[in-house]
Amino acid sequence: MKKNLVMILVVGFLGGIIGGITWLILFLLNHGIEIIWHVIPENLNLTVYPLVVCALGGVLVGLWEKRFGPYPRELSEIMAEVKSGQKIPYNNLHIIGVAALLPLIFGGSLGPEAGLSGIIVGLCFWFSDKLKFALSEVDEIAEIGMAATIGVIFNSPLFGFVNQIEDDGSVKKIPKNTKILLYFVGIIGGFGAFRFLSRTIGGGPGLGNFPGIETLGSNEWALVIPLALAGSLLGMGYFVFKSIVKKAIQPLKDKVVAKAIVAGAILGGVGxxxxxxxxxxxxxxxxxxxxxxxxxxxxxxxxxxVKLLITNVCLEMGWRGGHIFPVIFAGAAIGYAFAILLPIDPIFCVAVVAAALTGVILRKPLAVILLLLIMFPLDAIIPLVIGAVIGGAIPVPGFLGLDQTE
Incomplete structure (x- = not known):
């Protein structure tokens, strides 16, 4: 009992630190975007500004990777290594921080979760090393820290928890019930610190909230399966684009700086x-x-x-980050497109399509549902479930040569 109490206090304290660091990174990100994309352009009359700035961003991203290596790493890679018991180094957290901010500030179609998770997990391993003299179980603290980070980034405590454990079948030192409690202590600690800083100073994520579903009749239920399948099919385009981009950049495979500049030019030109x-x-x-x-x-x-394509261009050509935010946005945009064409409630339509598209890509239906419930009203729960389950059940075609967890 005494040891559990100590672990709860340790994890709660760590959660607060995680919330503070997450807030700081997002605060710097938002101010960087404000300066580069709002303050500076107000004093310029340059039509090709996005092209110039994104190309410049490509130069910086490429040079940073050439000097320090490919950071930040993808969230799925970090999670897999942590769950397999591997240790993440923590002597390069400042390098990861800059690598995470550069592509985001310069307009990359990427989310912050990969860079933040890399920083937080490294910090958790540093923290656990310092506490090994007191607790032998602290090796698993990185998983709890990752859950707290993801929960704070996406403003969804349950998503952070479920995303971490949904496919976790490994043997653990900490008993299951105790670890579940620690997950929530860490997440609540992170949320508390993040919310306090956001409200007193400002900053933080803002996906917005969809209004409630106004009509729900026979038209909606007759189209729910076709919409889920359409969203899933469009979500499969993400993997098709990934395969195409991987093959297309082979001539630039070892040219780190050139790849990043080309990606920036494509990003800015399309933008x-x-x-x-x-x-x-x-x-x-x-x-x-x-x-x-x-x-x-x-x-x-x-x-x-095109956003699904550009996200893959960024990821495969050195502009590293997460893909969850861009995927959700793409799903919502396609859902609204269908809502214009069909005689059904638009929020119902967006919920089904966005959940199906996101479910195809994330492969974790329950996590997708909990994540999207932060944006959608509770009356959208059934269309979200149908979309996420159908999307998550459709396998990635083998001919694409991709792992389903990529």
């Missing part, structure tokens, strides 16, 4: 005509919710599909 294809989509989601009808079917559909 001049389709601005929503840039950035994570997190802050643009609110704009999408209010202007989807005026954007139109064609532009919504093209934006969503």
């Amino acid at each position: 001049m005509f389709l601005p929503y294809t840039m950035f994570s989509g997190e802050h643009q989601m609110t704009d999408l919710m209010t202007s989807w009808q005026s954007i139109g079917v064609g532009l919504l559909f093209v934006t969503a599909v």
Whole structure:
């Protein structure tokens, strides 16, 4: 009992540190974007500004990787190594921090979860090394820290918890019930610190909230399966694009700086005509919710599909980060496109399509449901479940030569 109490206090304290670091990184990110993409352009009249800035970003991203290596690593890689018992080094956290911020500040269609998880997991291993004299179980503290980080980033405590344990079958030192308690202590500690800093100083994620479903009748239920299948099929395009980009960049395979510059040029060039294809989509989601009808079917559909492509261009060409925020944005945009065409409630339509598309890519239906419930009203739970389950059940075609966890 005494040992459990000590572990609870340790994890709660660590959760608070995690929440503070997560807030700091997102605070720096938001201010960097504000300066580069709002303050500076106000004093310039440069039509090709996105192309110039993204190409410059490519130079910096490429040079940083050439000097220090490929950071940040993908979230799935970090999670797999932590769960297999491998130790993540913590002597390069400042390098990971800069590597995480550069592509995001310069407009990459990426989320912050990969870079933040790399920093936090390294910090957790440092913390556990310092405490080994007191607790033998602290090797598993990195998993708890990762859950807290993901929960804070996506503003969803349950998503952070379920995303960490949904496919975890490994043997652990800490008893299951105790570890579940520690997960929630760490996540609550992280949320407390993050919310306190966000409210007193500002900053933080902002995916926005969809309004409630106004109508729910026979039209909606008749189309729910076709919509889920359509969303899943479009989500499969993410893996198709990944395969195409992997093959297309073979001539530049070892040219780190050139790859990053080309990716920046593509990102900025496309962004001049389709601005929503840039950035994570997190802050643009609110704009999408209010202007989807005026954007139109064609532009919504093209934006969503191209965003899935651009995200893969960034990831495969050295602009490293996460893919969850861009995927959710693409799913919402395609859902709204279908809502214009079909005589059904738009929020119902977006819920089904976004859940199916995200479910195909993340492969974790329960985590997808809990994540999207932060944005969608509770009355969208059934369409979210149907979309996420159908999307998560569809396998990635073997001919693409990709692992389903990629």
